Amino acid sequence: MKKMKRDRVPVIEDTLGLNLAKLQATAKKAGSDTLAITWQGTTGLVILEPERMVLAFGGVTVSANIRSVPCLNGRLRPLLKCSRAHVGNFQTLYLRGGELACRQCHGLRYRSTLAAGPVERARLARFKLVDRMGGLPVDGIPARVPRVWRKRYLVMLRLLAKHMGACHDRQVTPA
Numbered sequence: 001m002k003k004m005k006r007d008r009v010p011v012i013e014d015t016l017g018l019n020l021a022k023l024q025a026t027a028k029k030a031g032s033d034t035l036a037i038t039w040q041g042t043t044g045l046v047i048l049e050p051e052r053m054v055l056a057f058g059g060v061t062v063s064a065n066i067r068s069v070p071c072l073n074g075r076l077r078p079l080l081k082c083s084r085a086h087v088g089n090f091q092t093l094y095l096r097g098g099e100l101a102c103r104q105c106h107g108l109r110y111r112s113t114l115a116a117g118p119v120e121r122a123r124l125a126r127f128k129l130v131d132r133m134g135g136l137p138v139d140g141i142p143a144r145v146p147r148v149w150r151k152r153y154l155v156m157l158r159l160l161a162k163h164m165g166a167c168h169d170r171q172v173t174p175a
Contacts, residue, residue, distance in 0.1 A: 011111045012103060016095040018055065020066070020080050023048060053080065055100060062100040064093055126163035129156060 016039045027033055027048050035046045037057070044057025054063045067089050068076040079089035082102040090102045099106075115121040133156055135142025141160065144153045 010096065010106060010108050011114065012094070012108045013111050015106070015108060016057065017092050018046065018053070018080075018095070018100070019092045020053065020078055021091055023053070024078070055095065057095060060095070060098045062095065062098070064100050122163045126160060129160050129163065132156070133160070 016037075023035060023046055027035055033048045035048070037044050037046055039057075042058050044055060047054040047056075050066070052063050052065050054061065062083070064083060065081040066078050067081050069079050069089055071077045079091055080093045081089055082093065082105055083099065084101050084105045086105070088102065088104075092103075093100050094103055094106055094108060096106045096108070112121055112124050115124055130136070130139075130142060133142045133148075133153075134145045141157065144150065
């Protein structure tokens with residue numbers, strides 16, 4: 001069996017990203033500072049403290065300091081401090097190789113920026129849209145999920161048709 005080639009450049013979509021604002025909103029709704037997260041079939045814990053965030057995931061325990069940065073109207077915005085020694089506070093840190101750091105430190109890129117051309121970008125956008133619609137890329141057009149409004153589903157279908165047309169119209173046929 002042939003092995004799949006891994007991307008030479010690590011991509012954001014293949015790493016666990018922890019967004020502090022989303023975690024704090026979820027913790028506020030749940031009424032608890034301890035959250036369970038699941039990513040790619042593995043479950044872990046996030047503990048939010050006033051000055052730091054602790055992540056226990058896949059046998060690795062890492063922490064990141066939380067800094068309050070002044071914003072407009074005299075408010076304070078909580079941001080995560082990257083564990084590597086550089087200046088900068090970030091809203092999202094990524095777990096890769098047992099280390100929690102920003103995307104610049106890990107050298108992460110978005111998969112769409114690595115696409116060779118417009119056809120490849122349209123293919124990636126189509127896969128992303130089919131996933132958002134609740135289907136698999138091999139299934140074709142997914143059926144409407146009961147919770148989705150019909151109008152929204154039709155808009156997504158039009159967008160999917162646009163991406164499929166971009167993929168198929170630009171393919172070169174052998175002469």
